[in-house]
Amino acid sequence: MTAAKDPKSPEALNIFEAEAALTELAAEIAHHDERYHGADDPEISDAEYDALRRRFDAIAERFPSIARTLAPATAVGAAPAIGFAKVTHSRPMLSLSNAFNGVDVEEFVARIRRFLSLPEDEVVELVAEPKIDGLSAALRYENGRFVQGATRGDGMVGEDITRNLRTIDDIPDRLEGAPAVLEIRGEVYMRKDDFRDLNKAQEAAGAKPFANPRNAAAGSLRQLDSSITARRTLRFFAYSWGEVSERPSETQAGFLEKLRDWKFQTNPLTRLCGTVEGLLEQYAGIAEQRATLPYDIDGVVYKVNRLDWQDRLGMVSRAPRWAIAHKFPAEQAQTILKAIDIQIGRTGALTPVARLEPVTVGGVVVSNATLHNEDEIQRKDVRVGDTVVVQRAGDVIPQVVRVIQERRPADSLPYTFPTICPCPEKTAVTRVDGEVVRRCGGGLACPFQAVERLKHFVSRDAFDIEGLGEKQIQAFWEDRLIQRPGDIFRLRTHEAALKKREGWGDKSVDNVLAAIEERRSIGLDRLIYALGIRQVGQATARLLAVNYGTLDAWRAAMLEAGRSTQGTDEGEGDETSAPNDALADLLNIDQIGMSVANDLIAFFAEEQTLEIVADLERELDIQPFAAPSASDSPVAGKTVVFTGTLTTMGRSEAKARAESLGAKVAGSVSKKTDYVIVGADAGSKAAKAEALGVTILGEEEWAALIGA
Secondary structure, three states, X not given: OOOOOOOOOHXXXXXXXXXXXXXXXXXXXXXXXXXXXXXXXXXXXXXXXXXXXXXXXXXXXXXXXXXHHHOOOOOOOOOOOOOOOEEEOOOOOOOOEEEXXXXXXXXXXXXXXXXXXXXOOOOOOEEEEEEEOOXXXXXXXXXXXXXXXXXXXXXXXXXXXXXXXXXXXXXXXXXXXXXXXXXXXXXXXXXXXXXXXXXXXXXXXXXXXXOOHHHHHHHHHOOOOHHHHHOOOOEEEEEEEEEEOOOOOOEHHHHHXXXXXXXXXXXXXXXXXXXXXXXXXXXXXXXXXHHHOOOOEEEEEEEEXXXXXXXXXXXXXXOEOOEEEEEOOOEEEEEEEEEEEEEEOOOOEEEEEEEEEEEEEOXXXXXXXXXXXXXXXXXXXXXXXXXXXXXXXXXXXXXXXXXXHHHOOOOOOOOOOOOEOOOOOOOEEEOOOXXXXXXXXXXXXXXXXXXXXXXXXXXXXXXXOOOOOHHHHHHHHHOOOOXXXXXXXXXXXXHHHHHOOOOOOHHHHHHHHHHHXXXXXXXXXXHHHHOOOOXXXXXXXXXXXXXXXXXXXXXXXXXXXXXXXXXXXXXOOOHHHOOXXXXXXXHHOOOOOHHHHHHHHHHHHOHHHHHHHHHHHHHOEEEOOOOOOOOOOOOOOOEEEEEOEOOOOOHHHHHHHHHHOOOEEOOOOOOOOOEEEEOEOOOHHHHHHHHHOOEEEEHHHHHHHHOO
């Protein structure tokens, strides 16, 4: 008899359950990205974060069409702080996908072969190097001279920290024989011995010690006073490049040699490997040395050696296809779970949080863990009073790995998830079919949701208002100074009262009011994201802004799309329930599915949210979305559809190439499609294109058009 499938496994999910699971995972991942990269104050362990990413990727592989819609934002860090000038990266600074075992590494190499259509006997060389636990930085050289340095920021825009980077001895001021434009990328880090010396100095001065070397490096690098940075010993390993006027090598290994010629430090444990077995041997060797290394590492990075293959492989939303990080296992310890508290998010999701008896794991005392949702508690049978195994990797709150059943108290009871929201409204909690979380249905009437939406509104990837953080929003909401987003831009009417508040002075009030004024002009994509619409992260917000351009056009389209969902229950018949043009246009946007469309429609169906948007419109200058210029591409701004079996390159590579040229890749043919590229055995899409008069191109014609 066949064993029943795990109800939580990707194979067991239907498309509706997959959408729900991916939605929750995307929101949770985005939150933890901001805590780690933006605040340097993560809430969960690296291992727990990696587990979220791993589950998202597993479901995404089975449901790629909805995964593109719900994928966590392409940002790989956090928006730059206001205290530094902003630097737009000429090439995005990407994050990395993760591998956790040998099978994952084998699959990574197999994906490279499939994408590039390589024969089995073709050697795929990869460079393996330690993954430094530090802070990414980009160094721009012009005519051999260091002119600008920046943090990764959100991957697209970083912070200008040139003066601070100049204090690092490992970063040369001039390069001999370098291309006219050369951007070097690498990791700023602090050695363990320098970290210990810094903390001794901190304690002697009565200052708070840093939790670990990474936090110390981040705090030192983000000093507005570069003399403070200069007093702290930071170092730099170079490993990659960004913009270059002339590529100095044809391989990753060759580029590392050039870095050494230019007097950069590269990691001495880096090796070139020609097999998966070689990669795993290198991983094991580095893991054995980990404890004795003078710096922190959390894994090994593998990169395709041939740069022409790197170019062809390109990237997905947040990571290159040609590189992966093989992470080390997390450290573990045992402790007592004292209580389970419930937190309410901006979409009403109830998140259980484990309160732990403080325990030291890898040198850090931890006392909290996120339990994710009701299913997770039931699957692990976690109960108050249990002795649990927790794990961490880095300076973060751990995850509960498992319960030690033999130590369970005799009087323990299974945890009962609340059916009533703990907010003052005591709203009923519901769980929609296919979802993995319970939600408070109170909407903005639930004070927890209201304040969480306001916190999201001012967060770094949204309005990014310096000085108006979570604590200030909470206090202002409780005192009824801010009840909805538009109130933020009317805070100036309370200036006198603000200056009398405890902990606030004239200067701090002036600064926050000035920061608010700076945000009165906002791009449409950031506004859409800031509104906190369920399932609408940064990537989806950008898609909507690209396709509708202005707030008026987007709002009108969403309201019209909502009319197509009305009817049958009212006795109006099937015709009124069919998608109208507005809904069809929304669904035809590549990566937008019915689930996201329903949430957009629901948002605009609420009179209260319409009033919030109208209120913001009166207070703000909302800039129409301006697409990046790609005038040298013949397909920039064009909508293309691929159909049939492509023979000159894989489907994934063809789509990636089109998107890199500024084209929009759609999954279905409509009257707004510009080109349909047909391979062998093209079916209904080709027929529909012909019926609509859409231009049909063969593979060779498409290659000629784009200059491939």
